[in-house]
Amino acid sequence: MSIIRFLGPYHQSNLKAVKRCGWNAMFEIVYGYSPSFRHFNAVWGTAIHAAVDVWHRSGKPELSIDDAQICVEWEFLAEERNPQYKDKRHIPIWFPTDNRKMDIEAAVIEFGGMFHNYTVHPFNTANDYDVLASEVEFEFESKRPGCKPYRFAGRIDQVRAYGDFIAQVDLKSGMGDKMISQFTLDNDIQHLTYDVAIHKGAVKGLEYLKGVIPRTVQFNLRDLIPYSFTPTGKTRKWKVDVNSNATDDYKAWVFETAIEVSHNDDGYLIGAEFQSGQLKGPGAHWSYPCLDRLVAFEKRLRVDVQPYRTGRYSPTHSIQNCNKCAFKSVCEAKSLGREPVKPDTDAAEAVFAALEEAGVEL
Secondary structure, three states, X not given: XXXXXXXXXXXXXXXXXXXXXXXHHHHHHHOOOOOOOEEHHHHHHHHHHHHHHHHHHOOOOOOOHHHHHHHXXXXXXXXXXXXXXXXXXXXXXXXXXXXXXXXXXXXXXXXXXXXXXXXXXXXXXXXXXXXXXXXXXXXXXXXXXXXXXXXXXXEEEEEEEOOOOEEEEEEEOOOOOOOOOHHHHHOOHHHHHHHHHHXXXXXXXXXXXXXXXXXXXXXXXXXXXXXXXXXXXXXXXXXXXXXXXXXXXXXXXXXXXXXXXXXXXXXXXXXXXXXXXXXXXXXXXXXXXXXXXXXXXXXXXXXXXXXXXXXXXXXXXXXXXXXXXXXXXXXXXXXOOOOOOOOOHHHHHXXXXXXXXXXXXX
16 A cells, blocks of 8 residues: 655544544545545534524524424535535435434434524523634644644634633534543643634634634533433433543533432542433533643644654554444455545436436435
């Protein structure tokens, strides 16, 4: 397999991809192969990001649950068939079951509920902030003596201006643990990359923020999904180790909502008894980076991209990642010494157009 060096610009997703599996990053980012499918929930995540963007641009109107579901479903269908994504349009979406209609209806309820609860959450309905930019791109260089500049790029979900500080908000719609530790949140690659971009004045349209150290907010949309009824039909009890797990915001939220508090010899535990229908978490989790952390992280960024710059990509050591990988067929072909064939985009477009012309619902 020939060595191909990739000199950027590097996106934060590139950094996470090469850590997860070097071959996955090599096939998609360096070789340019198209994945065999798009994950169902990933497309819905993009749709809910777009719906949030439109909601803020429209002046934060009051929405009913039905309105919210319609907005998210519209964005999903637009993402699925948007001609702007010509290189992705022929890539099928992986649906959980064979019943496409049922899968979409279930997702509309789930993601529509997340979006609706986002629009009524006090963190978003408050009038103490202005959204300076939404879904805004950035690109900056990081220089090291005697080497070519390292270029980094990406897209920030939101940049907000509060009274005396700036905050960048990252929306999360995935299945990640809501009790993320404060240490993990404070040292997240994605968040710190965004913070460095704002500090360097590299965000398009927000160059005047150069020198500002923003605060970071990770907004977990799945915190806003209510608990379901338990077999008893009444309550659900959770144990939270507030010493090692959970962000400070989650600890505070548990203290405010807990009905019962208990102690034991192993540490301080909260036995939180939640009413069915109550939300799962506070939504907003805050982090407060400092200048020293941003300087140290910029050096770490240059280390993390070395596999791309040297052309040395290591495959994953977890077979579970292989089973869920959209490049599994490409990887197997490479391993067997065959040269995988890239999808014929023009042919796929012709088939897509013929199906539409025939009135087939896609």
